Amino acid sequence: MAKVTIDGKSIEVPDGTTILNAARLIGGEIVPPAMCYYTSLKTSGGYCRTCIVKVTKGSEKDPRPMPKPVASCRTTVMDGMEVQNITSPDLMEARAGVVEFLLINHPLDCPICDQAGECHLQDLAYEHGLAKTRYEFSRRTFEKIDIGSKIKLHMTRCILCYRCVKVADQITDKRVHGVMNRGDVSEISTYIQNVVDNDFSGNMIDVCPVGALTDRTFRFKSRVWFANPVDAHRDCPKCAGKVTLWLKGEEVYRVTGRKDKYGEVKDWICNDCRFEKKATSDWKIDGPANLDRHSVISQNHYTLEEPAHKPLLNDVNVVQNLVGGKEMYNS
Amino acid sequence: MNNGKEIKFSDESLALVQRMMKRYPEGKQKSALIPILHIAQAEFDGWLSSETMDYVASVIGILPVEVYEVASFYSMFNMKPVGKCVIEVCRTSSCWLLGAEDVISHLEKKLNIKTGQTTSDGMFTLKSVECLGSCGTAPMMQVGADYYENLSLDKVDSLVERFRADGKRKTYTDKAEARN
Amino acid sequence: MGKKLLLNNDHIPGINTYEVYRKNGGYASVEKAIKTMTPEAIVEEVKKSGLRGRGGAGFPTGMKWSFLAKPEGVARYIVCNADESEPGTFKDRYLMERIPHLLIEGMITSSFALGANTSYIYIRGEYFYVARILEQAIDEAYANGWLGKNILGSDYSLDLYVQVGAGAYICGEETALLESLEGKRGNPRIKPPFPAIAGLYGCPTVVNNVETIAAVVPIINNGGDEYAKVGIGKSTGTKLISASGHINKPGVYEIEMGITVEDFIYSDEWCGGIKNGKKLKAVVAGGSSVPILPADLILKTANGEPRLMSYESLADGGFATGTMLGSGGFIVMDETTSIVKNLWNFTRFYHHESCGQCSPCREGTGWMEKVLHKIIDGHGSLSDVDLLWDIQSKIEGKTICPLGDAAAWPVASAIRHFRAEFEDHVRNSKKVIDPKRLVSNAVY
Numbered sequence A: 001m002a003k004v005t006i007d008g009k010s011i012e013v014p015d016g017t018t019i020l021n022a023a024r025l026i027g028g029e030i031v032p033p034a035m036c037y038y039t040s041l042k043t044s045g046g047y048c049r050t051c052i053v054k055v056t057k058g059s060e061k062d063p064r065p066m067p068k069p070v071a072s073c074r075t076t077v078m079d080g081m082e083v084q085n086i087t088s089p090d091l092m093e094a095r096a097g098v099v100e101f102l103l104i105n106h107p108l109d110c111p112i113c114d115q116a117g118e119c120h121l122q123d124l125a126y127e128h129g130l131a132k133t134r135y136e137f138s139r140r141t142f143e144k145i146d147i148g149s150k151i152k153l154h155m156t157r158c159i160l161c162y163r164c165v166k167v168a169d170q171i172t173d174k175r176v177h178g179v180m181n182r183g184d185v186s187e188i189s190t191y192i193q194n195v196v197d198n199d200f201s202g203n204m205i206d207v208c209p210v211g212a213l214t215d216r217t218f219r220f221k222s223r224v225w226f227a228n229p230v231d232a233h234r235d236c237p238k239c240a241g242k243v244t245l246w247l248k249g250e251e252v253y254r255v256t257g258r259k260d261k262y263g264e265v266k267d268w269i270c271n272d273c274r275f276e277k278k279a280t281s282d283w284k285i286d287g288p289a290n291l292d293r294h295s296v297i298s299q300n301h302y303t304l305e306e307p308a309h310k311p312l313l314n315d316v317n318v319v320q321n322l323v324g325g326k327e328m329y330n331s
Numbered sequence B: 001m002n003n004g005k006e007i008k009f010s011d012e013s014l015a016l017v018q019r020m021m022k023r024y025p026e027g028k029q030k031s032a033l034i035p036i037l038h039i040a041q042a043e044f045d046g047w048l049s050s051e052t053m054d055y056v057a058s059v060i061g062i063l064p065v066e067v068y069e070v071a072s073f074y075s076m077f078n079m080k081p082v083g084k085c086v087i088e089v090c091r092t093s094s095c096w097l098l099g100a101e102d103v104i105s106h107l108e109k110k111l112n113i114k115t116g117q118t119t120s121d122g123m124f125t126l127k128s129v130e131c132l133g134s135c136g137t138a139p140m141m142q143v144g145a146d147y148y149e150n151l152s153l154d155k156v157d158s159l160v161e162r163f164r165a166d167g168k169r170k171t172y173t174d175k176a177e178a179r180n
Numbered sequence C: 001m002g003k004k005l006l007l008n009n010d011h012i013p014g015i016n017t018y019e020v021y022r023k024n025g026g027y028a029s030v031e032k033a034i035k036t037m038t039p040e041a042i043v044e045e046v047k048k049s050g051l052r053g054r055g056g057a058g059f060p061t062g063m064k065w066s067f068l069a070k071p072e073g074v075a076r077y078i079v080c081n082a083d084e085s086e087p088g089t090f091k092d093r094y095l096m097e098r099i100p101h102l103l104i105e106g107m108i109t110s111s112f113a114l115g116a117n118t119s120y121i122y123i124r125g126e127y128f129y130v131a132r133i134l135e136q137a138i139d140e141a142y143a144n145g146w147l148g149k150n151i152l153g154s155d156y157s158l159d160l161y162v163q164v165g166a167g168a169y170i171c172g173e174e175t176a177l178l179e180s181l182e183g184k185r186g187n188p189r190i191k192p193p194f195p196a197i198a199g200l201y202g203c204p205t206v207v208n209n210v211e212t213i214a215a216v217v218p219i220i221n222n223g224g225d226e227y228a229k230v231g232i233g234k235s236t237g238t239k240l241i242s243a244s245g246h247i248n249k250p251g252v253y254e255i256e257m258g259i260t261v262e263d264f265i266y267s268d269e270w271c272g273g274i275k276n277g278k279k280l281k282a283v284v285a286g287g288s289s290v291p292i293l294p295a296d297l298i299l300k301t302a303n304g305e306p307r308l309m310s311y312e313s314l315a316d317g318g319f320a321t322g323t324m325l326g327s328g329g330f331i332v333m334d335e336t337t338s339i340v341k342n343l344w345n346f347t348r349f350y351h352h353e354s355c356g357q358c359s360p361c362r363e364g365t366g367w368m369e370k371v372l373h374k375i376i377d378g379h380g381s382l383s384d385v386d387l388l389w390d391i392q393s394k395i396e397g398k399t400i401c402p403l404g405d406a407a408a409w410p411v412a413s414a415i416r417h418f419r420a421e422f423e424d425h426v427r428n429s430k431k432v433i434d435p436k437r438l439v440s441n442a443v444y
Helices: A019-026 A089-104 A120-128 A163-171 A203-207 A271-276 A316-330 B011-021 B029-043 B050-060 B064-071 B093-097 B100-111 B153-166 C018-023 C028-036 C039-049 C061-066 C091-098 C100-114 C125-143 C174-181 C210-222 C224-229 C261-266 C295-299 C311-315 C339-353 C359-376 C382-395 C403-428
Strands: A002-006 A009-013 A052-057 A081-084 A151-153 A178-180 A187-189 A213-215 A228-233 A242-248 A251-257 A284-288 B085-090 B124-129 B141-143 B146-148 C077-082 C118-123 C159-164 C205-209 C238-245 C251-256 C280-284 C292-294 C329-334
Touching: A002 A019, A009 A019, A019 A081, A052 A089, A089 A120, A089 C359, A089 C382, A163 A178, A163 A203, A178 B064, A203 A213, A203 A251, A251 A271, B011 B029, B011 B050, B029 B050, B029 B064, B029 C125, B029 C159, B050 B064, B085 B100, B093 B100, B093 C238, B093 C329, B093 C339, B100 B124, B100 B153, B141 B153, C018 C100, C018 C125, C028 C100, C028 C210, C039 C061, C039 C100, C039 C210, C039 C224, C061 C205, C061 C210, C077 C100, C077 C174, C077 C210, C091 C100, C091 C125, C091 C210, C091 C238, C091 C251, C100 C118, C100 C125, C100 C159, C100 C205, C100 C210, C118 C125, C118 C174, C125 C159, C174 C205, C205 C210, C210 C224, C210 C238, C261 C280, C261 C295, C280 C295, C280 C403, C292 C295, C292 C403, C339 C359, C339 C403, C359 C382, C359 C403, C382 C403
Parallel strands: A002 A081, B085 B124, C077 C118, C077 C205, C118 C159, C238 C329
Antiparallel strands: A002 A009, A052 A081, A151 A213, A178 A187, A228 A242, A228 A284, A242 A251, B085 B141, B141 B146, C238 C251, C280 C292, C280 C329
């Protein structure tokens, strides 16, 4: 076991735990944001640099501070380690810098992006971003490629978190997409015209932190906050069948995996559950989904302590909050 | 497509490829990917078509996408058809201090193409590339296996004429000219 | 003449061949090591020599070697970093082209010391012709019993291979190099684990620069103590310096560390002074990544002492007034050089060479290039100089690998020492250059 103190809050965690996971065990506002780390995907994390923290004391044995901020998702705790996250103004500025880098080439298409409202980059921009962009050059664009009838790829929105590549590598058999080219023209692509199609490919959508991979069967059907999320299950021969249904009245608008408060899916679901079972009669409803998060649309509506018994997603304030977010992008 | 030709290594290349794959421990044959892509690029018209890359994937026994990812990362692999002579002028640091831009604009004028383009006869492609480790003999350019150093515009002219007269495809895997 | 330990025979005709190399004392270190020394004793000699990594970071080689994990039944690897791509650096090419057997000899002795039975020399793809020279020399070494099974009748066996890259500066970073050697994209790995624990194929691995490996030869031949007598302070031994730019005698020079920078630039033994009788303006002393220094600070430290060619002296004053020895890529700029345009040239390089894995480097390097391009175009404003400063500060120290720092330091140092020139450029030089000529040609 190792004792680690993050922003003054201490916890004992098993050896080998990362700083990020220790922070998640403590919970609350000291948890660093994570755009590329994904607990169930091996070797994920380390790329986006949003989860950086300052290690002010390495360990009891070697108390020297670490010279540079470290990626909390890939750095394991040492006994006696002391970490600063939100209590370090330098670190918060460094993180704001990372967020700015992620935003300079990101399109301002939140108003037409299906991910809006559940987008981690939107959350980050809201929390750490500048009110105004300092980038005055044309934003990067990519040639559009078609990866099939179920999944839509918008490369311009991608932040290269590699999660979808790891999903394809780790839970499907024949990966056909990957990261092509290098540097700031790197792109998620199949290189040749190819369909990303296998029983579990839809999970790429759930792991995507932004709107780069979205569900074509849900495309432009509804803003996410107008749909009511409920947990449901079915006996599925391919997967655990535990999903979240996004309903409008009796209609199933989309099906996703069940996400925890950090947006991570616990059980991968198959494409049949996700794309084919779109009638409420296909499912047994378990109850309202607990959307326990801090995103742009949830401001003033969800608290960590209080589960949302009935979704308040069609509240007019929610929309106003989103508009606020949009203005922040555009100004 | 490579002019409809079948993509298959010559016996000699295939033997070399198989020897190369033995350089690595069992199960790590993907390590041979970059050296094999060089051989493939040299043998199949100086660039890597998707057919060529699929063939390389099958030779090594890896997924095609693994080849695309790697080939597109490295600047020496041509992902589009190129001329027989790819002229790569170093544009960095000391070469830049000592006139690389003049060499590039001279070649653009002489070949009547812009950097990154290929002449209409398919003979030359002009590229400007990052530091080639020849800073003490700047400015310089690489064509195939050869470094041409301490360039003057006259020297560039005579080299271009020589390549044109020779008419052969230049590749990195060629035997280099004698150097002093 | 200063003492030479690596290039003392480089002008002997035929020294690239086995016969001539052997006749001039070649492979003696292998004989001595395998016949009379234990691997531990060799590591000890290297520690005593004070040799520091010659690739740029200057980390003590003996210490790096002693970190190598040695679990039972697991292969260990030594990989030579011949990816030399730091702008301004061409010493390794010179060494490999002229005296290929010196590197091979060093690889055998080092591999024996670390218990590696398969070793690789990873060389940048553009050096294809040099790879062939090395391969030919390796064939000769096999034919003469220096490589292969039971070397010199001992129970030590070694296979040595040359692996070519394919154009990527980032592969000079040791974990990117290992990824590339495994047939992958050259994306640096997230550390820890360090290669000494989990490197090539997940096995303990040491990655050393060409010059570092070559230096093992004189260290074993003459002893670590003898090597440590050469040089100054903790900068022991000799260093290969690649001298280029506006000087009369560009080339590779082996210097004994401790000579003055002034001598190095102006003496006929080395650079021979500034070309065309011009004045010195600035020097990038250790490859494009290290901070640029103006003439006064490269010749003398902030304390007014003569600046020496050594790790410590070049770093004297920190980044405020000093720089780094780095890879020894010594780029000299005369009074006509535009620091602003030179910096743009450097930022274009880092933009082109960023692997794209982590956000600050992927996005920040291109941004810096664009801002500089705008300034050079004559459309810049004073706030752009501050913006550049801010961008570099947000890249530095925030990235997976040192490429982020390498991209940030030239920008920071150019603004630190030449801010007035940037401001002058913004104020006075509208449309001095055809912007079309400055458009980045990212050719992949």
